[in-house]
Amino acid sequence: MTGIQIIFIIVAVVTLGAGLMSVITRNLVHAALWLVLALLGVAIFFVLLNASFLAVAQVVIYIGAIAILMIFTIMLTRRVAVGSADSQLNANWGWAAFIAVALFAGLVWLLSGWNGFNITAQQMSPRTDTIRQLGTALVSPSAYVIPFEVASILLLAALVGAIVVAWDRKS
Amino acid sequence: MGDPVTAISQWLESLFLGWGLAPGWVAIIQAFIGVVAIATFVLLVDILLVWVERKVVARFQDRLGPNRLGPFGLIQPLADVIKLLIKEDITPIGADRIVYNLAPIMALATVLLLWAVVPLAPTIVGTDLNVGVLYIVAIGALGTLGIIMAGWASNNKYALLGAFRTVAQMVSYEVPMVIAIMVPVILAGSMGINTIVFSQSPVWYVVTAPMAALIVLISAIAELGRAPFDLAEAESEIVAGFHIEYTGMKFGLFYAGELLHALTMGGIIASLFLGGWRGPGAETYPILGVFYFFLKSFFLYWVIMWVKYSLPRIRIDHMLNFNWKFLTPLSLVVLLVTAVLHKLLVGLPDWQYVIGMLLANVILFWGTLYVLRRYARTERVQVAEPMPVAVPPAAPMSSSQS
Numbered sequence: 001m002t003g004i005q006i007i008f009i010i011v012a013v014v015t016l017g018a019g020l021m022s023v024i025t026r027n028l029v030h031a032a033l034w035l036v037l038a039l040l041g042v043a044i045f046f047v048l049l050n051a052s053f054l055a056v057a058q059v060v061i062y063i064g065a066i067a068i069l070m071i072f073t074i075m076l077t078r079r080v081a082v083g084s085a086d087s088q089l090n091a092n093w094g095w096a097a098f099i100a101v102a103l104f105a106g107l108v109w110l111l112s113g114w115n116g117f118n119i120t121a122q123q124m125s126p127r128t129d130t131i132r133q134l135g136t137a138l139v140s141p142s143a144y145v146i147p148f149e150v151a152s153i154l155l156l157a158a159l160v161g162a163i164v165v166a167w168d169r170k171s
Numbered sequence: 172m173g174d175p176v177t178a179i180s181q182w183l184e185s186l187f188l189g190w191g192l193a194p195g196w197v198a199i200i201q202a203f204i205g206v207v208a209i210a211t212f213v214l215l216v217d218i219l220l221v222w223v224e225r226k227v228v229a230r231f232q233d234r235l236g237p238n239r240l241g242p243f244g245l246i247q248p249l250a251d252v253i254k255l256l257i258k259e260d261i262t263p264i265g266a267d268r269i270v271y272n273l274a275p276i277m278a279l280a281t282v283l284l285l286w287a288v289v290p291l292a293p294t295i296v297g298t299d300l301n302v303g304v305l306y307i308v309a310i311g312a313l314g315t316l317g318i319i320m321a322g323w324a325s326n327n328k329y330a331l332l333g334a335f336r337t338v339a340q341m342v343s344y345e346v347p348m349v350i351a352i353m354v355p356v357i358l359a360g361s362m363g364i365n366t367i368v369f370s371q372s373p374v375w376y377v378v379t380a381p382m383a384a385l386i387v388l389i390s391a392i393a394e395l396g397r398a399p400f401d402l403a404e405a406e407s408e409i410v411a412g413f414h415i416e417y418t419g420m421k422f423g424l425f426y427a428g429e430l431l432h433a434l435t436m437g438g439i440i441a442s443l444f445l446g447g448w449r450g451p452g453a454e455t456y457p458i459l460g461v462f463y464f465f466l467k468s469f470f471l472y473w474v475i476m477w478v479k480y481s482l483p484r485i486r487i488d489h490m491l492n493f494n495w496k497f498l499t500p501l502s503l504v505v506l507l508v509t510a511v512l513h514k515l516l517v518g519l520p521d522w523q524y525v526i527g528m529l530l531a532n533v534i535l536f537w538g539t540l541y542v543l544r545r546y547a548r549t550e551r552v553q554v555a556e557p558m559p560v561a562v563p564p565a566a567p568m569s570s571s572q573s
Contacts, residue, residue, distance in 0.1 A: 003199040029323060033270065036316065056305045064312025064345075071319055072338055075331065131301050131362060 008048055015041025028074045036067045050124070053131055174457040176295045180205070209297055210283050213431065220430040220472075221248035227473065231480040258419035263326055266416065270324035275417065275424035277317030282432045284310045289438050290365040292448045292460030303364035304352055307439060308345065311394060314432070315341045318396075318403065321425070322413040333412025336487065337403040341394055343494045348390035350502040354383035354509045355443045364439075368447035373521055375446040379528040382505045382535055384444040386498060391436040392475055393494070395429070399482040400490060437471030438464065445471070501539060508535060 015038050022034035039062040046055035111117075124130075137143040180201060187197040222237065222245060229236025237244030262271060288303040290296035300306055315338060322334020356362050358379060359370040367376075377384045393400040404412035414425045441447055445467045448460030485493070512531050516524045 002193070002195045004195065027267075029267075030270070033320070052300060052302050053305070056302045056309045059309035060305065060312060063316065064309060065342075068312065068315060068319065068338060068342065071316075071323075072335075075319075075323055075334070129301065129361075 004048060008045075011041050011044045011048070015045075029071060032067060032071045032074060035070070036063050039063055039067065050130075053134060174292070174294050176292075177457075205297065206287075209286055213283060213286050214427075216434070217427050217431045218248045218252065220434060221251055221427075223469075223472075224430055224476065227476050228480055231477070252423070255420050255423040260419045260421065261416070263416045265326035267324035267326070270320050271416075272421070274317050274321035274324060275414075275421045275428075277320060278314065279424045279428040279431070281310050281314040281317060282428050282435055284313070285432075285435045285439070288364050289435070289442060290368055290447055291464050292457040293365070293369070293454060294457045295461060296365050299363055299365045301361070301363045304356055304362045304367075304443075307364075308349055308352075311341070311345065318413050321417070325413070325416040327416050329409040329411075330413050330415050332409045333403045333415070336409075337396065337413060339487075340396065340400060340402060340490065343491060344390040344393035344400075344498075347386055347494065347498040347502040348394060350499070350506050351383045351386035351390070352443065353506055354380045357506075357510050357513055364442050364447075368442050368449065371446045371449060374525050375444060375449070377444040379525055380444070380505075380509055380532065381529070382532045383502075383509065384440070386502050386505065387440055387443065388471075388474070390494075390498065391440060392478060393490075395433055395436060395475070397429075397433065397475060398479040399485045401479075401484060402487050402490060405484060433475050434468055434472045437475060438468040440471050441467035497543075505532075505535065 018034045018037035018041060022031045022038060025031045025034060039058065042062075043055045043058040046052070046058060138148045139145055183204065184197055184201060187200060188194070192200070225247065226236040226244070237247035240246040240250055262268060285307060287297040288300050288306050290299070318337045318341075319334045322330045322332075322337070325331075355367050355376045358376055359367040361367060361370070396403045402408075402412075404414065409415075414422055417425060441464065447467070448457075448464040450459065450463035450466075453460035453463055508531055509528070512528060516527045519527070
C-alpha cells in the first residue's frame with residue numbers, strides 16, 4: 001500500500017464520519033461544523049486527484065460562502081441551535097430514505113458499467129498547466145462557452161434580484 | 172552553494188532512498204519535515220513579532236517600550252510567553268467546550284497554512300501551487316470560520332456580536348481583495364505566486380499597478396481586523412469581541428495568530444506587488460532572497476502597524492459603505508482598465524509599457540480623488556444643515572377632531 005492510498009483511506013473515513021455526524025447530531029451549529037469537515041474532506045479528494053483548482057474552489061465556495069452563511073443563519077436564530085428533545089425525523093422520512101436509496105442505487109448502476117476503475121490515470125508531465133487548459137476550455141466556442149455564459153447571466157440575475165429585494169424604497 | 176534548504180532536502184532524499192524506502196514514502200516524509208520546519212520557523216518569528224509590535228507601538232506613542240530584559244528588551248517576549256502559559260485557564264459556564272477549545276487552534280493554524288504557498292526564495296517555496304492566489308483566498312475563509320467558532324462557543328453576547336461583525340467585515344472585504352489580486356494574476360498570466368514573483372521584471376507590479384496594490388493593502392488590513400477596521404474587537408463597544416472569554420495561552424494563540432497574520436499578509440502583498448524575494452543577487456544566491464523577502468514583509472508589517480496606531484476606528488456603517496460603495500466599484504474599474512491596457516501595450520518595449528500602465532493608474536487615482544472630493548462636498552452640505560435636536564410630538568388625533 002502506498003502513502004497516497006493510506007491518506008485516501010484516512011480522508012475517506014473522516015469525510016464519511018463527518019457527513020454522518022452532520023446528519024445525526026442534535027446541535028445545529030455542530031451539524032454545520034461537521035459539514036465543514038466533510039466538505040474539507042472532499043476538497044482533499046480533489047487534491048489527491050491533482051485537481052487543485054477544483055479543490056480550492058470547493059473550499060472557497062462551499063466553506064467560505066455556503067457554510068459560513070449557514071452558521072450565520074443558525075446563530076441568528078438562537079432558539080433552534082440548542083438541540084431539542086423531540087424526534088429528528090418528520091412524517092416524510094420514508095420518502096427521503098426512498099429517494100436516497102434510489103439515488104445511490106442509480107449511481108452504483110451507472111458506475112458499474114464504467115471502465116474507468118481499472119485503467120490507471122495517464123501520467124501528466126509536470127509542465128502541463130491545467131489551469132490554463134481549464135480557462136481556455138471555459139471560453140472556447142468548441143467547449144464550454146455557452147454553459148459558462150448562461151451561468152454568468154444567472155449569477156448576474158441573482159445579483160440584480162438581491163439588489164432589488166434589498167432596495168430601500170423611499171416613500 | 173547559496174541554497175542550503177534545497178541541499179538539505181536533496182541530502183535527506185538520498186539518505187532515505189539509501190535506507191531502502193519507496194520513493195512515494197520518501198516524498199511524503201520529506202513533505203512532512205518541510206511542514207514541521209517552516210511552521211517552527213514561522214512560529215519562532217512570531218515570538219519576535221511580539222517584541223517588534225510592542226516596540227513600534229511604543230515609539231508611535233512616544234514611549235520607550237520594553238527595555239529592561241536583555242538588550243533592547245529582546246527577552247521580553249519570552250517573559251510574555253511564560254506569563255501567558257502560567258495564567259489560569261478559564262472556560263465559561265455554558266460554553267461549547269470542544270468548539271471553544273478548537274477555535275484558537277483554527278485561528279493560528281489557518282495563518283500557518285498560508286505559508287505553504289509563500290515563496291521565500293526562488294527555490295525555497297513550500298509548494299508552488301498553480302492556484303496559489305486562490306488558495307490564499309480559501310484559507311482566509313477558513314480563518315473567518317475560526318473566529319465565528321470562538322464567538323459562538325464562548326456563550327457570551329459580546330463575543331457573538333464580535334463574530335457577527337467579523338463575518339460582515341471579512342465576507343465583504345474579500346470581494347475587492349479578490350478582484351484586486353486578479354490584477355497581478357492578469358499581468359503575470361498565472362495564479363502561482365512564485366510565477367508572479369518571477370515575472371516581476373524589470374519592474375515590480377507596484378509600479379505598473381499601484382492602485383491594485385493600494386486596494387489589496389486596504390482590504391488586507393480589513394481582513395486582518397486591525398485598526399481602523401478592528402470592529403470585531405472594539406474595546407470601547409464590545410469589550411474585546413470574539414476573544415473576550417479566552418485567557419492564558421488560548422488568548423495567546425489568538426494574539427500570536429493576529430500578529431503572524433499581519434506579517435503573512437505583508438509577505439503575500441510583498442510577493443504579489445513588491446517583487447517578493449527579488450533583489451540584487453537573489454537569482455544566483457537564493458538564500459539572499461529570503462533576506463529580501465523578510466525585509467519587504469517587515470516593511471509592509473510596519474506600514475500596517477503605522478496605519479493601526481495612527482487612525483481611529485471607523486463606524487460599522489461607514490466601514491460597509493466604504494467597502495461596497497467605494498472599494499468594490501473601484502477595484503472593478505481598476506481590473507477592467509488594467510486588463511484592457513495590458514492587452515494593448517504588451518507588445519511595446521518595456522519602458523513604454525511601464526509608463527503607459529503607470530500613467531493610467533495616475534489618471535485613475537486622480538479621477539477617484541475628484542469623485543471623492545465632490546462626494547465629500549455634498550456630504551458636508553448635508554451635515555451642515557441645521558437639524559432640530561428635539562421635534563415636538565404631533566398633536567393627538569382626538570384633539571384635532573374636537
